[in-house]
Amino acid sequence: GAVVSQHPSRVICKSGTSVKIECRSLDFQATTMFWYRQFPKQSLMLMATSNEGSKATYEQGVEKDKFLINHASLTLSTLTVTSAHPEDSSFYICSAREPGTPSSYNEQFFGPGTRLTVL
Amino acid sequence: KNQVEQSPQSLIILEGKNCTLQCNYTVSPFSNLRWYKQDTGRGPVSLTIMTFSENTKSNGRYTATLDADTKQSSLHITASQLSDSASYICVVRHYGGSQGNLIFGKGTKLSVKP
Numbered sequence: 096g097a098v099v100s101q102h103p104s105r106v107i108c109k110s111g112t113s114v115k116i117e118c119r120s121l122d123f124q125a126t127t128m129f130w131y132r133q134f135p136k137q138s139l140m141l142m143a144t145s146n147e148g149s150k151a152t153y154e155q156g157v158e159k160d161k162f163l164i165n166h167a168s169l170t171l172s173t174l175t176v177t178s179a180h181p182e183d184s185s186f187y188i189c190s191a192r193e194p195g196t197p198s199s200y201n202e203q204f205f206g207p208g209t210r211l212t213v214l
Numbered sequence: 215k216n217q218v219e220q221s222p223q224s225l226i227i228l229e230g231k232n233c234t235l236q237c238n239y240t241v242s243p244f245s246n247l248r249w250y251k252q253d254t255g256r257g258p259v260s261l262t263i264m265t266f267s268e269n270t271k272s273n274g275r276y277t278a279t280l281d282a283d284t285k286q287s288s289l290h291i292t293a294s295q296l297s298d299s300a301s302y303i304c305v306v307r308h309y310g311g312s313q314g315n316l317i318f319g320k321g322t323k324l325s326v327k328p
Contacts, residue, residue, distance in 0.1 A: 099257075138303070138318035139258070188257045203316070205250075205257035 097123050097193040101206035108179055109214055115175045116209045118189030124169035125191035129203065130162075133186040145172040179213045186210055216241040218306050218319035226325045231294055235322045237287040237304030245309035249278050249289045252301045252321065261289070261302075294326045 098121040108114050118128055126147045131139040143164050144152040151164035163175040172191075176183055190203040218239045227233050239247070246265045250258035262271045262278040264287075270279050275292045291298055301321040308315040 101257075136320070138320045140318075141316070186255075190257075202260065202263060205259070208255065208257045210255065 097121075097191070097204040099189065099191050099204045099206040101187075101189055101209050103209060104207065105210040105212070107212045107214065110180055111178055113175055113177045114179055114211060115173055116187055116189075116211075118172045118174070118191070118206055120170045120191045120193075120204075123191075123193050125172075125193070126169060128166060128172040128189055128191045130164060130172070130174050131188045131190065133188060133208075139188060142174075176211065179211070181213045184211055184213045216306075216308055216317050218304055218317050220302075220304050220319040220322050222322060223320070224323040224325070226327060227294055229294060229296055229326050229328050232290065232292050233294060233324065235289045235291075235302050235304075235324070237289070237319055239285050239287070239304070239306045239317070239319075241285075241306040241308050241317050243309040244282065244285075245307040247278075247280055247287050248305045248307070248316075249276070249287075250303045250305060252303055254300070258303055258305075291324075294324075296326050296328060299324060299326045 100119045102117045128145040130142045132142050133139045141154050142157045145164045145166040147166045147169050153159045161177055166172040186208050188208040190205040192203050221236045248263045249261040252258040261273050261276050264271050264280045266282040277290045280287045301323050303321040304319040306317045
């Protein structure tokens with residue numbers, strides 16, 4: 096199956112700093128990637144849809160100026176948490192759709208996640 | 215409101231036993247339903263995907279069922295192993311929405327004990 100990687104797997108930063116998380120599709124090209132956030136014992140919550148070569152589409156309640164998304168190539172999307180605060184501490188997961196999967200399935204492959212801790 | 219409810223919230227079973235996890239949804243219009251396995255601190259891994267015309271699908275020791283009329287699904291795990299300990303998430307795709315329009319359940323945390 097398709098492989099999606101994330102880097103770093105975990106990061107600890109001081110409040111007020113910015114953190115960049117990378118999401119890569121390793122063996123396929125993804126025109127669309129998705130960024131999720133998951134708090135302990137909660138569901139994954141979609142933050143934004145990242146489209147290669149265009150602006151990301153953010154879900155309601157997600158601050159686009161705080162969570163900057165760049166999808167500069169067909170295999171890489173980045174999420175930058177700007178001026179991070181302790182409440183931004185969470186598990187961030189990206190996913191990508193493998194081209195060619197039946198549209199009725201719309202399979203998404205998830206990355207391993209990035210644990211962000213803001214002190 | 216589009217929702218996915220899973221039960222039980224958590225489950226402990228002995229190694230080698232079978233178990234069944236439940237998922238009820240109110241997502242409409244429905245496109246497909248997926249079951250994912252999420253190990254602690256890892257991203258979800260797909261187990262099965264079913265459209266409304268499919269009422270059962272197997273992946274090794276995992277068998278998912280779907281009743282589109284009652285909007286219920288189940289995931290049956292046979293002969294459980296210690297490595298099955300994880301959260302199992304039911305996810306329903308809302309038809310006609312964006313590609314990211316997935317509705318996630320909160321998951322069932324399964325613990326398999328020796």
